[in-house]
Amino acid sequence: MNAFIATLVTSAFILAGERVVFDGGGHPQFSEKQIRETAAEVRSGFARWAATPNGRRLIARFNGREYAIVIAEDAWEEGAGRAPQPALATLVAANDHAAVKGYVVIINPEFRMTKGRNVFPSSQPATQTDMMAAALAGEMLHVDFYSRGISLPHHGRSDFQREWRAIARELGYPDMKHEDDDERGVRYAGTR
Ligand SMILES: [Zn+2]
Numbered sequence: 001m002n003a004f005i006a007t008l009v010t011s012a013f014i015l016a017g018e019r020v021v022f023d024g025g026g027h028p029q030f031s032e033k034q035i036r037e038t039a040a041e042v043r044s045g046f047a048r049w050a051a052t053p054n055g056r057r058l059i060a061r062f063n064g065r066e067y068a069i070v071i072a073e074d075a076w077e078e079g080a081g082r083a084p085q086p087a088l089a090t091l092v093a094a095n096d097h098a099a100v101k102g103y104v105v106i107i108n109p110e111f112r113m114t115k116g117r118n119v120f121p122s123s124q125p126a127t128q129t130d131m132m133a134a135a136l137a138g139e140m141l142h143v144d145f146y147s148r149g150i151s152l153p154h155h156g157r158s159d160f161q162r163e164w165r166a167i168a169r170e171l172g173y174p175d176m177k178h179e180d181d182d183e184r185g186v187r188y189a190g191t192r
Pocket residue numbers: 138142155178179186
């Protein structure tokens with residue numbers, strides 16, 4: 001192993017079956033397999049999210065052996081993304097640092113903004129990279145809550161909405177919503 005590789009920070013984000021490696025600046029360095037097997041927009045969206053204060057904070061938080069966050073793609077998802085609630089044992093183990101906690105974040109690389117519904121074009125995702133960054137940020141907020149032992153529902157919580165608004169501002173979309181009526185499907189305002 002050369003000196004450069006040895007200084008890289010390895011975190012517990014798993015894409016295409018391999019851990020995502022970050023350089024010293026916090027930028028993801030995707031492997032050949034990850035590049036081959038995942039959508040370009042998912043990778044660029046991940047990189048964009050990773051560069052936000054929220055992304056940097058969560059990557060630092062989930063960095064290491066205690067967490068395994070599998071980022072999966074599914075073009076059949078109804079919305080832009082979903083973070084299924086983990087098993088009760090995982091929620092209960094939130095403060096057990098010896099227990100490995102696994103979470104899954106599903107991102108739909110095919111999810112598009114619907115033309116004509118974009119009321120605030122300057123403050124909604126304009127590109128697919130932006131959309132994927134917002135989707136990942138929203139689903140990672142769920143993982144953040146799960147990792148604190150907080151089960152669903154999340155969308156109706158004032159702390160969840162407050163944190164989402166801060167993230168949306170960081171992404172540059174202060175008007176973007178993250179909410180739904182029943183937690184089964186995410187509704188991103190202006191996207192349907
Ligand atoms: Zn949600």
